[in-house]
Amino acid sequence: SAVISQKPSRDICQRGTSLTIQCQVDSQVTMMFWYRQQPGQSLTLIATANQGSEATYESGFVIDKFPISRPNLTFSTLTVSNMSPEDSSIYLCSVGSSSKFYEQYFGPGTRLTVT
């Protein structure tokens, strides 16, 4: 499976500010995804990051709040904008497997605390 890294691994931010999270993969992948895991909860898909086109957002998530970039096949960023304490979560990127289309592998996550 691909090796996925995320930066930063954790951050503490003040409300009203924005944070950009980076996801880097060691091989070219077609599909990249961004998930959120709120404290004590399971994972929820935020959006699918498509290379060369706009991201596809899930219900409840909007581009103004979570802008995503996908400049190439190995990199993506997720920005959490105008943060509030409710945005405190772990944010994870994932990539689709190149050999088994529907399997996904996750990065280590970014633990965000908003004060």
Next chain:
Amino acid sequence: RKEVEQDPGPFNVPEGATVAFNCTYSNSASQSFFWYRQDCRKEPKLLMSVYSSGNEDGRFTAQLNRASQYISLLIRDSKLSDSATYLCVVSLGSGYNKLIFGAGTRLAVHP
């Protein structure tokens, strides 16, 4: 009704025990099924995909019943290192790839 529902847990079992997790999904159009394992403060890791014919990987056996929309995971001869949260995951497939996660079942294996 949640899209993916799992046993609430936690399961506390001794080493060597056999433990079974159950999961049901609501969308009959679901195409792909998985079990992920998540250790505390870590990312989910794919444990195994679940195929219609059932599949086994060492001490782990997964079963799928499409008619009942039911997935199971059996762990035999539990080890201390099996302690984790097990996530039942479903995808509609068909090129969309959205994964829908269950809330997870926590397993604690004790000596």
